[in-house]
Amino acid sequence: DTAVSQTPKYLVTQMGNDKSIKCEQNLGHDTMYWYKQDSKKFLKIMFSYNNKELIINETVPNRFSPKSPDKAHLNLHINSLELGDSAVYFCASSHLGLAGEGQETQYFGPGTRLLVL
Amino acid sequence: GQNIDQPTEMTATEGAIVQINCTYQTSGFNGLFWYQQHAGEAPTFLSYNVLDGLEEKGRFSSFLSRSKGYSYLLLKELQMKDSASYLCAVRDSGGYQKVTFGTGTKLQVIP
Numbered sequence: 001d002t003a004v005s006q007t008p009k010y011l012v013t014q015m016g017n018d019k020s021i022k023c024e025q026n027l028g029h030d031t032m033y034w035y036k037q038d039s040k041k042f043l044k045i046m047f048s049y050n051n052k053e054l055i056i057n058e059t060v061p062n063r064f065s066p067k068s069p070d071k072a073h074l075n076l077h078i079n080s081l082e083l084g085d086s087a088v089y090f091c092a093s094s095h096l097g098l099a100g101e102g103q104e105t106q107y108f109g110p111g112t113r114l115l116v117l
Numbered sequence: 118g119q120n121i122d123q124p125t126e127m128t129a130t131e132g133a134i135v136q137i138n139c140t141y142q143t144s145g146f147n148g149l150f151w152y153q154q155h156a157g158e159a160p161t162f163l164s165y166n167v168l169d170g171l172e173e174k175g176r177f178s179s180f181l182s183r184s185k186g187y188s189y190l191l192l193k194e195l196q197m198k199d200s201a202s203y204l205c206a207v208r209d210s211g212g213y214q215k216v217t218f219g220t221g222t223k224l225q226v227i228p
Binding site: 035040041042043044045048050055056090096104105106107108109110111 | 150154158159160161162165202204208213214215216217218220221223
């Protein structure tokens with residue numbers, strides 16, 4: 001069974017378009033994340049939701065808007081796509097325990113490879 | 118914030134031992150993770166350290182010294198399949214415990 005799944009796996013689109021990426025987890029976790037991994041393989045946090053509430057919002061352009069309809073889903077909508085948005089976007093999930101309680105290991109989805117032309 | 122440093126690339130021979138270092142400067146610390154990422158795939162969890170010392174898990178071990186802001190991942194009996202990027206990640210001690218990843222060390226195992 002897939003633990004963290006993302007759709008689509010590949011996304012090729014033109015500059016200026018609007019696109020969405022979807023993520024679902026069946027691990028029963030309460031926290032989900034979006035990461036961007038650029039061509040240099042640097043994995044950078046973008047957003048995090050805990051129980052549908054936005055808890056981490058890094059310096060990301062307003063064109064990126066996450067939405068969490070429930071604990072198991074976290075979607076990412078991107079408006080007016082730019083060339084620099086080309087990257088691999090990873091969704092992840094974990095259980096956010098009290099600080100110091102357990103590992104809260106993050107489990108990653110397979111990634112969505114976005115190419116903006 | 119967090120600042121994490123790792124070597125960009127390393128090469129080692131099949132059957133050998135390799136140590137991948139990670140140093141960090143943090144405003145708060147609540148644990149350090151190592152992840153493995155094969156080319157074109159997602160990162161997968163390898164190890165977690167929150168207390169000083171060595172954690173051993175099969176061929177992989179991870180060490181932490183909080184006072185020195187230093188960790189290493191030790192891979193023994195290297196296999197070709199160990200060729201991958203190894204990401205060091207630090208969790209902060211704030212309420213939401215954000216995890217910050219280093220840039221990763223690309224390990225190439227050669228025959």
